[in-house]
Amino acid sequence: MDEINQTSASEFLLLGLAGYPTLEIIYFVLILVMYLVILIGNGLLIIASIFDSHLHTPMYFFLGNLSFLDICYTSSSVPSTLVSLISKKRNISFSGCAVQMFLGFAMGSTECLLLGMMAFDRYVAICNPLRYLIIMNKVVYVLMASVSWLSGGINSIVQTFLAMRLPFCGNNIINHFTCEILAVLKLACADISLNIVTMVISNMAFLVLPLLVIFFSYMFILYTILRMNSATGRHKAFSTCSAHLTVVIIFYGTIFFMYAKPKSQELPGEDKFQTSDKLISLFYGVVTPMLNPIIYSLRNKDVKTAVKYLLNRKPIR
DSSP states (O other): OHHHHHTOOSEEEEOTTTTOHHHHHHHHHHHHHHHHHHHHHHHHHHHHHHHOGGGOSHHHHHHHHHHHHHHHHHHTTHHHHHHHHHHOOOEEEHHHHHHHHHHHHHHHHHHHHHHHHHHHHHHHHHHSGGGHHHHTOHHHHHHHHHHHHHHHHHHHHHHHHHHHTSOOTTOOEESSSSOOHHHHHTTOOSOOHHHHHHHHHHHIIIIIHHHHHHHHHHHHHHHHHHTOSOHHHHHHHHHHHHHHHHHHHHHHHHHHHHHSSOOSOOOTTOHHHHHHHHHHHHIIIIIHHHHHHHHHHHHOHHHHHHHHHHHHOOOOO
């Protein structure tokens, strides 16, 4: 019984920015403002993609899924982060940590696949415009989105189960804002080689493969655009891809830094690197979902028109 008690943890303590009270207040205000922007911006995109018939296309269907995903991802961690920053309540139950880890990893995995699906959609639209409605029919793009959600969920179940089954030997202090999987693995007092192997496989399936799809899709798109005789046509083709490409660069640039090279443990005295990892994870978890609706609304006339129409509608009495 003593051995079981030594290797189990009923709750975890999220360190966050403990020891920096001034920074905690600043970050509370910043995160709260960004979270409100995420809810409003992504919420408007979802409503616009549902109620505006002009946006009932594969591109905006994927965009609506992306917005819903961003709301789910941030809502799984941001409220608890805000509470810990303002009330100093940093503990989280074992089951709560597992749920938070599952949702975060599932949303991240699903977003990788969705961005790859969106790149393929842009490839078909620009390189095969006459066959676009045949190839990207409703059954196809709904199936593509469903596969993304299902695959991301299964991947997260596997990673969360493998991480939370590990013994922690009484070490329950997570040096992070949330129950981020790499931060939790650093607490384990057992061999985590299986976790590292499955993480590498997950990286290949959910980071590298979608990125290859995006890369080759845009290579064909660039080749097709350069062959166009009309400058107007080239500009229109570029404008339809620029928003997605910007989101891809921001998303993959941050997530590769966090997950491409999982570490089993950190050496003592590396506080600066730990703080840097936490801040970059915060950027990935809050700033990127906030930028997505801004980027798409600023670069897309159809979205701006739909949102303006919804905001200017008068309620029916």
